[in-house]
Amino acid sequence: MDNFVWESTVFTMIAFLALLWLLSKYAFGPLMGIMEQRKKLVQEQMSTAEESRKQAGEHLEAQKKALEQARKEAYEIIESAKVTSSKQADDxxxxxxxxxNRLKDEAVKDIDSEKNKAxxxxxSQVGGMSVMIASKIIEKQIDEKSQEQLVDQYLKEVGNK
Known part of the structure; x- marks a missing residue:
């Protein structure tokens, strides 16, 4: 390697610079554009995914609140039904x-009325019998023993009636 050729090194460097210029103009530019588009697309997808995650979280919170509200309303309805049924039962x-009480009072009045009628x-019957006994006693002018038998007989007749 004693002889170093300057011409070949210069030629190689010129060729390399020309190739670098051609690659940057025709290959790296479009390749970098495609990479930049891909980067933007990935960033958009990430922001969309983050937005979707936030919306899902908001929907989940809204559903939890709606479910809690529905439970609260159901509890209130049940409590209201309990109060209403209790009030109706009391009524x-x-x-x-x-x-x-009304029927008892009517029955007591009916019993009193029937008792008074009886x-x-x-x-009336005792009065009638007393008159009959007195008239029979006067008619017969019987002794005391006969008089007691007559009264007992009439009392038995009253008891049978």
């Missing part, structure tokens, strides 16, 4: 008690 019980009828 029904009060109405039944009032009706039972007492009046009994007084």
């Amino acid at each position: 029904i019980m009060n109405a039944a008690k009032a009706e039972a 007492i009046a009828a009994l007084r």
